Amino acid sequence: YSFFPGMPRWSSRRRDLTYAFDPRNQLSDDVKRVFGNAFTRWSEWTPLTFTESSNYDTADLKIGFYGGNHGDGEDFDGVLGTLAHAFAPPRGLLHLDSDETWIIDDVFASGSPSAMDLESVAVHEIGHLLGLGHSSIEEAVMFPTISSGVRKVELARDDVEGIQVLYGSNPDSNSTVGPTFGGRETSGAH
């Protein structure tokens, strides 16, 4: 695991974070549910909680889907290539490439060379929102690359160790016993 320079994190007074979606995207409840699941992957292991807000302007974490040049100097590049990016605390911005073909339920039937599992990418980018950098551990959610047709949503031990350096463990569960560490689920095609 790694951190951003200076190890930025949300302050100890900010444990209950809110998130909202750019209203211009008009996302369906199914898509929003995927992000709710993705946030839960991190709250399982930390004292943090995440609550969806309908007020985009005041939310701590802002999520949006944009194509190409979307004004932050980090242009997206169409199908595949760069999928998404997020900014270190306390900026709280998470952007996803609207040109991707996002699968929100069953990536296993994939076989498609370009369909990406949305929850896998969401879990990874939320790690950045909380202060984690990339990891060299391939099983880790924070490993930078992911192939189409691959679903990787449960935190690996490396992810948990990193996030608990920043925030400590979930007071409701013992850090040695808790959700199972994740593994990588891949479609038969891979």
Added chain:
Amino acid sequence: HFFPNVSSIPPSLLPNTTAGAWDSFHKLSGCHSGQTVPGISKLKTYLHYFGYIGNASKNYTDDFDDGLESAVKNYQLNFNLNTTGELDEPTVNQILKPRCGVADIINGSSTMNSGKAASMVGHTVAH
């Protein structure tokens, strides 16, 4: 585009190739230091974007120079590949994979496995 699964995607929307933004890197497989190959400049832009080449430049050359070799070795180290410094097939295959847009190396210092060292230092200080 959001779909519950692939079978619900209209065929017209499913490109039948993996031609992505970096597909041209296929041609660089096997390249090594000392060569000049068209397309290397685009790879240098990619490696700069993700933190492996420090100084930004608008006109990178197509020369496989020392700076590129060092960047490729760093990349191979981060991705648990043999640090040959050459664009061997496993390295090109990894570069082609879809990925997160956040840099792997930020400010030239934090590599992808530096967390443990940082937290140990922090831990020691705390003690």
